[in-house]
Amino acid sequence: MVEFTRFTDAGRLIFAIPGNHDYARPNGIWQRLSSSKVHVFMDTSWDTVLLEDMGVAVCGTAFERGGSGRRAFDGFHTPDLPCIALVHASLEHFQGQMNGYHPFSAGDLEAAGVNYAALGHYHSCQPIETGSALYAGCYPGTPEGISFDSPELGDRFAIYGEVEDDGSVTTLPLKTNTRTMLSADIDCTSFDTQGSLFDAVRKYCQANNLVHLKLSGMPAEDVASVLEELSERFKESCHYISIDTSGILASSDIAEGDLTIRGRFSRHMKKTIEEAADPEAKRLLARALELGIAAFREE
Template structure:
């Protein structure tokens, strides 16, 4: 079940009134506090780049404010609070200040560690307020708050790579209480590409019989099961690079013993990344394509509210302007001008537009030969060897800048295919 299904799908405004007798929890995960964001060097806007560098802290502050404003009983943090060991104690002190705010408001905090903040990864520590319960790593445990009528079950990671099914060892539910499972794991069928840590199935989790299972690790928000047991990924709190797009935040969850969970998503990201595919079909010239881009950017700008918006745009479709759009430098300058007018920061723009069939002046045999050569290269097992020298020279920098992973055969295949399409587009445009 995707995040778009049911009450979990839409971003909520002010928190709704709490049902009588319900326990209200806020579910968040993958804060990656003080994570070094990737791709900022390509931004021409220094102010936005600075905002992005501080975004994980700002998102955590918004999360704490949500707990306070919603009258939450507890905050559930489902792993990867940190991005690895702290560079200094400032990261730990910042988190401690935030959970102390929650202590002052009477909000409990329950935390499990994940692969990035596993016990073996975090070499520094600070004493946390008494309202914070961090689950151990040697086995799943249960923390009961009789006053709230809440039992939380959880287990953290001892090492970064956990290959066993931790969910299989989670305790039985505590009768008469709201039961919540807190777990950092890969659930079969979940969205996106991610390392398979603590793998389990939806059936494993619903069999626990808890009212709610709060998941972390997958950065895409998704509800995997509803009914007697609701299972959900909240996604990460703040997008950290161009592939982590769209609203990011947390769920406010109302729970009753033996009742179905009620979820409301709240966007908490300080800055937002978006990836837009802009259809320029029929554009007579570059100006027409630029107008289509402008309309798409304005739509995305409206959806992002008052937060900075960073966009990666791809132009697609048949257009007479395809050959001109294949000029990467001209396209970049035109697109940046449009983005500036729309109040958007352009991270990257590329054209996959093509020449309309009826207007082609290309040699069919030449075009076919180009495509066959690209296909052969894209599926040549020796492709990674062809770029070894380049990878040794600049591979790390390209990967850190989120431009290209020269060690990934899939990325190299896509690059070969894209180069062929660019050449075909130029041939079709008579260039």
């Protein structure tokens, strides 16, 4: 409510809709919101507010928890003014996803005559292409990342838009996040020195980053010896860091009685290392064992 007040105090109108996480219910967050300056569309049927002095209509519908299979624009009636629609709904086949939360297609959006659809549900910023300059929509996504899942990573946005007199729409994404969620996989097999590992981790570490790294592969013994201290080493370099080492493989993980080609290779190399007299030869053979085991793992 404090954030809403910042806008209303500046003379801005606010329209909002309940979604699938904050759906309309007795004593819910939207029922507790008491402000004549904020219009919340509480009905699961489409409703319209005419702003005739601005030459635009704002339409909205609340997420229907028990009937989310209803298509998003069913029952929508196009107003006479250019229309901005607020709806919590899932674009069909969005980034390969099939989701039944009030589904719709780009064709549905265009057929409804909605000049701009302010969309909620998916958490990454994504414009909707309809093929027409008069009809558009966008998922702005979350204003701050909330997990290390792919849709939450990277920069976050709000959408600044303008509806022209002819109904055409222009939009501009505005960066909103103060923190950045980053997640990456790092294969440690090729790291021969601790410094090369540190360099790979360091490139993700900045003051406002929240970082999750998953390490994999079969690093050199010298590199493996510092894996568990990475979080402590880099904790002051970023806002938060977590490091998952469960994907790291060591030659000792292979059972002595392993009858696979990998197991036979491991036993042969260990015997060769044991018989080698030169320390440098032992080191190179040990690294060859590590790289070989890592190659088997990739297969």
